[in-house]
Amino acid sequence: MADTETLQIKNVHKTFRVGKQDIDVLEDINLNVSAGEFVSVIGASGCGKTTFLRLLVGLEGEYQGDILLNGKRLNGPSINRGIVFQNHRLLPWLTIEKNVGLGLESKKGNNKAQIVQDHIDLVGLKGFCKSYPYQLSGGMSQRAAIARALVNRPEILLLDEPLGALDSLTRMYMQNELERIWKLENITAVMVTHDVEEAVYLSDRIVIMSCRPGKIKRIIPVPLSRPRDRASYDFMRIKEEVLKEFHLQAEEHFAYSI
Ligand SMILES: Nc1ncnc2c1ncn2[C@@H]1O[C@H](COP(=O)(O)OP(=O)(O)O)[C@@H](O)[C@H]1O
Ligand SMILES: [Mg+2]
Structure with missing residues (x-):
């Protein structure tokens, strides 16, 4: 077994x-x-x-x-395998969509922008694609980090x-969010x-x-x-x-x- x-x-x-x-x-x-x-x-x-x-x-x-x-x-x-750390580790000079897309496997080609958008939506950050990390709260930054970890659809x-x-x-709220994302994915x-x-x-x-x-x-x-x-x-x-x-x-x- x-x-x-x-x-x-x-x-x-x-x-x-x-x-x-x-x-x-x-x-x-x-x-x-x-x-x-x-x-x-x-x-x-x-x-x-x-x-x-x-x-x-x-x-x-x-x-x-x-x-x-x-x-x-x-x-x-x-x-x-995707990983999320305690500190979001987003690059401060890149927008959220650029941060999320950074590690996206290159063969995804033209579809890239859509995949990034889908994962930003998945973690509840719709509308924040063009924001920079300093413009997000701690919980929102962790959402972005989760999107980045999931963008290559890891197992x-x-x-x-x-x-x-x-x-x-925020932590309790994010626990619900983690559960939702885990189930959905x-x-x-x-x-x-x-x-x-x-x-x-x-x-x-x-x-x-x-x-x-x-x-x-x-x-x-x-x-x-x-x-x-x-x-x-x-x-x-x-x-x-x-x-x-x-x-x-x-x-x-x-x-x-x-
Ligand atoms: N690269 C490394 N070189 C030497 N010791 C390390 C290294 N990474 C971690 N350690 C040691 O391994 C132990 C476990 O560290 P870590 O895995 O970070 O623990 P935890 O995440 O449970 O707090 C600690 O004693 C730490 O000092
Ligand atoms: Mg540790």
Whole structure:
């Protein structure tokens, strides 16, 4: 059954050489992600989450183990994986349409302008094609970053704390938007987050990582129907279960984030 999974991560181990020392950052990572699944990765700062995503994008050349996409070992970055970072990383001197179109594969030819427009519409930025990044709010900039990541119609969308820099109301609104886009595009998503509630709200499964070296400690399924009710008993129960993994319980930790 595992061989039919879209993304297979098998016995992955990542070491960084710092000076004369090898530092183990990820150890024994095993995870299969199915087509269309939404998986969140949650763990303390420095436990290797960004490194893990960089491996999935193909930005970290050397690692032990295997990362397979549709049965083929990843070999460098490719347009079938799009990534969104915490900071939107839009180029300030380009309009939104130019930013979104920048990475668009050249063979799309004459259709390019339409594809860019469609993705700008998809993320709810209709009418802002000619705006510059400084003219957009934080949430709008992240929308543009999501459009840029999706413009080549990747199979997998990787998100590294994509909503981490937003205020809490915008963040909740953008969580709904992410869910809408994920469903509409029927895409496989792997998202790193620090926010337990965000992970429970959006994910089919939550991967909990422990630190030094980063390992998968536990995978918690979230079998709740969507859209999810943050105030429901089942939602709170799963949130509590995740918090317990970090020795935090709802009644003693009101911020709900780690
Ligand atoms: N290119 C690198 N060279 C050396 N060490 C690195 C490099 N990238 C990340 N690290 C180290 O790997 C660990 C995990 O980093 P990172 O993946 O960014 O963690 P997280 O995203 O969970 O906060 C940290 O200790 C960090 O200092
Ligand atoms: Mg990180």
